[in-house]
Amino acid sequence: MxxxxxxxxxxxxxxxxxxxxxxxxxxxxxxxxxxxxxxxxxxxxxxxxxRPRTRTTADGWGLHKAAAGDLCARHVADLLANYEVNCVFDVGANKGQYGRQLRELGYRGRIVSFEPVPDALARLRKSAERDPEWRVYPFALGRSESFEDMHLGWKTMNSLLQPSAYGQRRYKRFTDTRKEQVRIRRLDEVMDEALEGIAEPRPYLKMDTQGFDMEVFAGAGRRTADFVGMQSEVAVLQLYEGSPRMNEAIAAYEDAGFAITGMYPVTREKTTGRVVEFDCVMARAAAAPSRQG
Structure with a gap:
């Protein structure tokens, strides 16, 4: 009918x-x-x-990027549900885009966001102000307690690292920069406070720190064992001086007990199609609830 x-x-x-x-x-x-x-x-x-009748390869990458971003977000949402995650550590939160996306996809547990850049921090706090389970910390995370210069003016690509020669060729924004000193703390020093009130914490670690993820991870120390899953932006082509290559970063995460559950291209070279960075989603298989088998 x-x-x-x-x-x-x-x-x-x-x-x-x-x-x-x-x-x-x-x-x-x-x-x-x-x-x-x-x-x-x-x-x-x-x-x-x-779509135009004659579409260039460069135009096509936009669709690829959007599709990969959507699939990655849904993959993470499913992983959070399957692993019964009740606290997401959002490191490099910027304006709160990741936290808002989690809420849109149904995650209702605690979010703990870290963002040291004043302008982005103000927007982040605005995003979280009506959400009682979304906490905001106004500093960066790294290997040790310190104050360091952060390169600003690069939109979502602000970094504690200098741009590489490749990065400067790729992004004009890297030629115009200013610096501002930000506080850096270790993740293992703030975890207890961030998890306060959660009876049986099952945290997930998301890192998007423009080449600084491995430093954040190192700052978790032995507490990396507490995370049931994690997400890191890993670089095939280095945008920042001193940032680790993809194989180096993944090897460190695997040594800590995580295994890859998904790899999603973040950016590509439009002319060659080479992937610049991937979002690497990982989980600790031993932490999977027994109902999954």
């Missing part, structure tokens, strides 16, 4: 309205038309404008 929804969709083209039918209960309606849709996962679609 044809539903009222289907009858309505069938009538719209006669009124000059274009319809892109996505299946039961879902459609894109527009007077301009020309939309395309790509199925992502479950009931999720990516809808965009009409």
């Amino acid at each position: 044809t539903t009222v929804f289907r009858k309505a969709l069938g009538a719209l083209p006669r009124l000059g309205v274009q319809v892109l039918d996505l299946g039961p209960g879902a459609a894109v309606v527009s007077r301009r038309g020309g939309y395309t849709a790509t199925k992502m996962s479950g009931d999720s679609w990516m809808v965009g404008g009409k």
Whole structure:
């Protein structure tokens, strides 16, 4: 039997309205038309404008990036649920994009965000102010307690490290920088406070610190064993001086007991297609709830 929804969709083209039918209960309606849709996962679609007849390879990478980002976010959301995570350490939180995404995907446990840059910190606090389970710390994390200069003015790419020669060729923003001193603390020194009130903590560590992830990880010391899962941006091509290569970082994480559950491209070279960085999602298999087998 044809539903009222289907009858309505069938009538719209006669009124000059274009319809892109996505299946039961879902459609894109527009007077301009020309939309395309790509199925992502479950009931999720990516809808965009009409593709040109001759599309360059560079244009195509935008779709690849969006698809990888969506798949990574959903993968992490599933991992948090499967491993019964009740506290996410969001290191390099910037304006709170990661925390907001977690909430949108259904995570309701505690979020502990770290961000030392004043402008981003103000936006982060705004994002978290109405969320009683979202805590914000105004400092960076690293291998040791110190105060260091952070390079600013690079939007979401502010870093405690200087840009590499490759990074300077790739991003014009690296040529215009200012420095500001920020406080750095060790992760293992703040974990007890951050986890206070959680009876049986099952934390997850997310790091996005523009080449500084391994320093953050080192600062967790023996407390790395407390994390049931983790996420790190690993570099195939180095954007920052002194940042570890992907194989070096993954080897360190594996030595600490984590195994890869997903790898998602973050950025690519438009001309060559080479991946610059991956989001590497990992979990400690021994920490998986016994119901999973």
